[in-house]
Amino acid sequence: MLENGPLAVRAAITIDGQPAGFRLTLCRCGASGNKPLCDSSHASTGFVASGEAATVASEALAQRDGPLDIHPIPNGPLRVKGNLEVISGTGRTIARMTEAWFCRCGQSGNKPFCDGTHKKVGFRSEPQDP
Numbered sequence: 137m138l139e140n141g142p143l144a145v146r147a148a149i150t151i152d153g154q155p156a157g158f159r160l161t162l163c164r165c166g167a168s169g170n171k172p173l174c175d176s177s178h179a180s181t182g183f184v185a186s187g188e189a190a191t192v193a194s195e196a197l198a199q200r201d202g203p204l205d206i207h208p209i210p211n212g213p214l215r216v217k218g219n220l221e222v223i224s225g226t227g228r229t230i231a232r233m234t235e236a237w238f239c240r241c242g243q244s245g246n247k248p249f250c251d252g253t254h255k256k257v258g259f260r261s262e263p264q265d266p
């Protein structure tokens with residue numbers, strides 16, 4: 137979880153079941169023109185979001201290092217399934233889980249997780265039809 141920037145993912149990754157390599161940066165500001173990937177729009181839009189978050193009590197995973205499947209919910213969060221450790225920008229483990237919904241609209245009050253705010257702000261993950 138990068139300060140004022142994307143989610144950096146390292147694992148064996150699939151996006152909607154399709155192989156997507158081992159390292160990705162995922163947009164969490166809502167402005168990328170290449171969602172779900174980061175295109176550095178967070179820098180030009182002045183996105184502000186801490187790379188830190190409160191630690192959530194969690195047990196050690198039975199298996200580490202993925203694999204992870206990422207499913208971008210249309211006009212909503214990123215649903216991630218797999219062996220997942222959420223790490224702050226300073227290297228602190230925030231949470232360990234096997235399923236999570238990550239905010240990608242940039243507006244959640246509980247970053248990096250979705251809190252439903254995307255509905256209130258009318259987040260659109262795809263360009264609007266003219």
Ligand code: FES
Pocket residue numbers: 212213214238239240241242243244245249250251252253254255259
């Ligand atoms: S995607 Fe941002 S609050 Fe749900």
